[in-house]
Each structure stands twice: as C-alpha cells, then as structure tokens.
Amino acid sequence: QTKIVHRLTLDDGIDFLDTILGTTSHPGLFDDLSVQANTTLVLKGFQSQHVDSKDSFDRRGELIDVLDTMVTKGQFYSTYENSTKDFLPRIVGCTQRPPQYFTERCGQDLKATFIKVPSFEQRKSDIQAIAAAKIKLL
Numbered sequence: 001q002t003k004i005v006h007r008l009t010l011d012d013g014i015d016f017l018d019t020i021l022g023t024t025s026h027p028g029l030f031d032d033l034s035v036q037a038n039t040t041l042v043l044k045g046f047q048s049q050h051v052d053s054k055d056s057f058d059r060r061g062e063l064i065d066v067l068d069t070m071v072t073k074g075q076f077y078s079t080y081e082n083s084t085k086d087f088l089p090r091i092v093g094c095t096q097r098p099p100q101y102f103t104e105r106c107g108q109d110l111k112a113t114f115i116k117v118p119s120f121e122q123r124k125s126d127i128q129a130i131a132a133a134k135i136k137l138l
Contacts, residue, residue, distance in 0.1 A: 004039045004040070005039070005040045005041075006029075006039065007042045008029075008042070008044070009044040010043060010044060010045055010067075011044075013063060017062065017063060021062070021066060023080065024080065025080075027078070027080040027081075028080065030066070030070075030076050030087065031078050031080055031085075033087070034078070034085050034087045035088060036088060036089055037089065039088075039089035039090070040092060041089045041091050042092045043093045044094045045093065045094060045095040045096065045097075070087050070091060070111065071093070071112035072109075072110065074086060074088075075087055090113070091113070092113050093112055093114040094115050094117045095114055095115070095117065098116045099115070101114075102114050
C-alpha cells in the first residue's frame with residue numbers, strides 16, 4: 001500500500017533537473033525514491049511546448065528520456081551511481097492525452113498508469129461550480 005506521494009510538475013522540473021536526476025557528486029530525487037516501494041510518484045505532464053532556450057529544450061529531452069525508461073522498464077540511469085537502477089515506486093501520469101496514446105507508442109506493458117486530465121480551458125463550464133464551492137468554504 002502506498003504511504004507517501006510525491007508530485008512532480010514536468011514544466012517546473014526542467015528548472016531543477018540536477019536535483020531530480022542527480023549529478024556525479026550528489027544523488028537526485030529519483031535516486032532517493034527508487035528504493036521506496038511504498039511510494040507513488042505523480043507526474044503532471046508538460047503544459048506548454050514553449051521553452052526559454054536551447055539548453056532548456058535539451059534538458060527537457062533528457063528528462064523525457066529518463067521518464068521513458070522509467071515507465072517502459074521500471075528503471076532509471078543513476079548519474080550518481082553510474083548505473084541503471086530499478087525504480088520501485090508506482091508512477092501515475094496526469095496528462096491531457098488519453099492513456100491509449102502512451103500504450104500505442106510504448107507498448108501495453110507500461111510500468112505506469114496514465115490518467116487523462118482535461119486542460120482548464122476545456123473545463124470552463126466547471127468554473128461557476130468551482131467558484132460556488134470556494135465561496136461556500138469562505
């Protein structure tokens with residue numbers, strides 16, 4: 001049973017990639033999480049195709065490659081340990097794409113669960129109900 005949940009927004013993750021993936025001198029978040037079988041990692045997909053620089057674009061590709069290996073093989077490459085490690089936490093991906101998008105591209109044996117979450121713009125009809133609920137809380 002999952003006891004700990006970590007949430008990672010991929011757009012924000014680009015700014016902290018060394019913290020997430022680690023370096024040769026310091027382990028990253030994925031190094032620390034990899035051995036925690038009682039943990040869930042919730043990934044919120046990229047909300048924008050825009051990047052600020054070529055370096056950000058390259059780093060985004062680096063993160064995508066790591067996540068691809070995690071969801072298809074249940075492993076990741078630890079820069080700190082210079083080796084491939086099993087990644088034990090459950091992975092849940094929140095995305096604007098349907099789950100079939102990932103199974104068609106990555107195969108049926110994914111080590112992650114994907115949930116389609118429509119963008120806020122697509123849920124504009126819900127704004128009035130959300131506002132009413134917030135007002136009741138106040």
